[in-house]
Amino acid sequence: MRILFMGTPDIAADCLKALYEAGHDICAVYTRRDKPVGRKQVLTAPPVKEVALEHGTPVFQPRTLRDGSEDANIRALAPELIVVVVPSVAMRSVAQQLRDLPVRSDAVIVSCTKGIEQGTHKRMTEILQEYLPSNPIGVLSGPNHAEDICLGLPSASLIGFEDPQYADWVQQIFASKTFRVYSATDIIGMQLGGTIKNVFAIGAGLCEGLNLGDNAQAALLTRGLAEMTRIGVASGGRRETFMGLSGVGDLIVTCYSRHSRNQTVGRRLAEGKSLQEILDTLGMVAEGVPNTLSVYEIARKLKVRTPLIDAVYAVLYESKAPMEVLTELMTRDPRPEMDADDH
Numbered sequence: 001m002r003i004l005f006m007g008t009p010d011i012a013a014d015c016l017k018a019l020y021e022a023g024h025d026i027c028a029v030y031t032r033r034d035k036p037v038g039r040k041q042v043l044t045a046p047p048v049k050e051v052a053l054e055h056g057t058p059v060f061q062p063r064t065l066r067d068g069s070e071d072a073n074i075r076a077l078a079p080e081l082i083v084v085v086v087p088s089v090a091m092r093s094v095a096q097q098l099r100d101l102p103v104r105s106d107a108v109i110v111s112c113t114k115g116i117e118q119g120t121h122k123r124m125t126e127i128l129q130e131y132l133p134s135n136p137i138g139v140l141s142g143p144n145h146a147e148d149i150c151l152g153l154p155s156a157s158l159i160g161f162e163d164p165q166y167a168d169w170v171q172q173i174f175a176s177k178t179f180r181v182y183s184a185t186d187i188i189g190m191q192l193g194g195t196i197k198n199v200f201a202i203g204a205g206l207c208e209g210l211n212l213g214d215n216a217q218a219a220l221l222t223r224g225l226a227e228m229t230r231i232g233v234a235s236g237g238r239r240e241t242f243m244g245l246s247g248v249g250d251l252i253v254t255c256y257s258r259h260s261r262n263q264t265v266g267r268r269l270a271e272g273k274s275l276q277e278i279l280d281t282l283g284m285v286a287e288g289v290p291n292t293l294s295v296y297e298i299a300r301k302l303k304v305r306t307p308l309i310d311a312v313y314a315v316l317y318e319s320k321a322p323m324e325v326l327t328e329l330m331t332r333d334p335r336p337e338m339d340a341d342d343h
Contacts (some may be wrong), residue, residue, distance in 0.1 A: 001071070001078050001081065001173065002077055002078060002079045002081070002276065003019060003079060003080070003081045003173075004077065004079035004081065004082045004083070004103075004249060005019070005082075005083045005085075006083065006084045006085070006086065006094055006132035007081065007084070007085035007086060007112075008097075010041050013205045016138060018149055018155075018174055018176065018179045019083070019173070019174065019284050021152070021175040021176040021177075021178055022173065022174055022175060022178060022179065023176070027168045028261070036275065043321065044073060044221055046090050050184075050239045062222075063064045065338070066329060067272055068077055073315070078104055079103065079104070079107055080085055080104075080107060080108065081107065081108050081109075081110070081170070081173065082098065082103060082107055082108070082109045082110070083109075083110050083112065083140075084109065084110065084111050084113065084124075084128070085112040085113060086113055087113065087115070087285040087287065088113055088114075088115025088116060088124065088187070088287060088290070088291075089115075089118070089290070090116060091111070091113055091115075091117070091124050091128070092117065092127050092319050095127050095131040095132065096131055097129065098128075098132060099122065099131040099132055103132070103135070105134040105135060105336050106134070106135070106136075107135055107138070108135070108136045108137075108138070108166055108170065109128055109132065109135050109137045109138070110137075110138050110139065110140050110159070110170060111124040111125055111128060111137065111138070111140070112141070112268045113193075114115075114140075114141065114194035114195055114197075114198065114250075114287055115194075115195055115287045115290070115291055116191070116192075116195050116291065116294050116295075116298075117294075118290050118293065118294055121294055121298055121301075122164065122309065123187075123188070123191045123192075123195075124139070124191060125137045125138070125139060125187055125191065133284040134335050135161060136161060137161075137165045138156070138159060138160055138161035138162075138166055138167060138170060138187060139159070139160045139187045139190045139191055139194075139252065140157060140159050140160075140170075140224075141157070141158055141160070141162075141191070141193065141194040141246035142155075142156060142157035142158045142243070142246050142249055142250055143155070143156070143157075143245060143249045143252065143253035143254075144250075145253060145257055145259045145260075146259075147259045148259075149178075152178050153178065154178050154179075154180070155178065155179055155180070155181070156179075156180040156181070156182065156245055157174070157176060157179065157180070157245060158181070158182050158183070158184050158185055158244065158245045158246045159171050159182070159184070160183070160184040160187045160190045160246075161185065161187065162183060162184060162185055162187060164183065164185055167183040167184065167185065168183055168196070171183045176336035179185070182244075182245065184241065184244075184246075186237055186238045186241040188231050188232070188235060188237040189237025189238050189241030189242060189246070189247070190237075190241060190246040192228070192229060192232045192235055193232065193241065193242055193246045193250060193251070194246055194250055195287070195291050195294075195295065196227070196228040196231060196232070196291070196309075197224075197228065197247075197250045197251040197254050197255070198254065198262045198286075198287045198288030198292075199224075199288055199291055199292045199295055199308075199309050199312050200220060200221065200224035200228075200254075200255055200261075200308065200312075201254040201255050201266065201288055202262050202263070202265050202266040202269075202288045202289075202292065202312050202315075202316070203220050203255075203266060203308060203311070203312050204217060204220060204221070204222065204255035204256070204260075204263050204266060205260075205262065205263035205264060205265060205266020205267040205269070205270065206252075206266040206267070206269060206270050206312075207220055207248065207266075208263070208266070208267055208270070208324050209266060209267040209268070209269065209270020209271055209322075209328070210270045210322060210323070212326075217255070217256075220255070221251060221252065223253055223307075224251065224255075224306055224308050225242065225251060227299075227304075227305075227306045227307075227308055227309055228242055228247065228251070228308070229242040230297065230304045231246075231298060231299055231302065232307070233303050234302040234304050235298070235302065248310075260287050261282060261284050261285065261286040261287075261288075262287065262288035262289075263280070264278075264282065264286070265278055265279075265282070265286050265288060265289065266322075269315060269316075269322065271321055275289070275316060289316060291329045292309070292312050292313050292316050293313070293316075293317060293318070295309055296309055296313040296317075298309065304338070305339075307329060307332065311325045311326075311329055
């Protein structure tokens with residue numbers, strides 16, 4: 001199996017480790033430098049380059065691709081499977097690089113990125129399809145924190161393709177004794193679940209930072225799941241997808257885990273730090289910040305009711321005090337738990 005892995009050092013080690021655990025030889029790893037320029041590196045999982053070199057895998061970096069010196073080498077590898085784990089803001093440039101190499105038209109591409117593009121609101125598979133229309137493109141999503149996977153702790157995930165034959169094929173590739181993989185075909189719902197949960201993780205961090213207690217956290221996750229499902233179904237996803245690993249599963253781990261970058265953003269906001277200060281010192285990508293803006297805009301376009309998403313948006317983008325937003329949430333008009341759009 002010839003696998004090309006493209007990922008940034010601070011968010012991709014889990015997927016790479018899972019592939020090695022499953023017994024695969026990765027033909028090449030493409031990653032940027034280990035330490036982001038102008039930011040403090042704070043990693044609790046090993047960098048991608050370190051993991052790759054431990055297994056004797058050649059590593060290419062952006063500068064070598066930009067000047068064309070490695071294009072021929074990657075073309076010669078002719079990867080059958082390409083795994084992409086980059087921040088959502090980088091997906092378009094990565095898709096263009098893959099097109100320009102070029103990669104085989106039958107190479108299967110898996111996006112592990114949880115986010116949507118700002119402005120266009122395109123999902124990651126839509127961006128990849130734009131540049132690589134002939135390639136089968138799918139999604140890996142679920143409660144997959146790198147810190148656990150890199151320690152060899154048991155995890156479960158979901159692989160999705162519109163064509164189930166590709167989902168079944170990639171499922172077998174990723175599966176190992178510590179990484180159980182299920183298959184699905186709802187790539188719309190999978191991607192929206194993986195995106196929207198980041199918004200609620202910021203909310204969970206706010207709850208923890210404000211010492212609001214267990215009941216508040218439980219209410220946030222439960223009502224957050226309802227909002228996630230409303231947006232997902234209105235966008236063409238299937239309701240049952242949000243009850244699975246890429247929906248409620250990912251929501252739980254992101255909201256409760258101390259490894260969550262988005263939860264960290266919420267906690268620090270509750271401590272009174274400014275958003276810019278938090279992002280400058282975080283050292284890693286917190287997809288929930290741009291995701292909140294995009295998800296808020298999508299909800300308004302779809303005319304979907306999302307009071308919790310609106311609250312996180314108000315804290316991030318309108319500089320509202322968290323306690324002021326909490327009071328507004330708690331004093332809204334009473335309503336039934338289940339609306340017509342929740343069935």
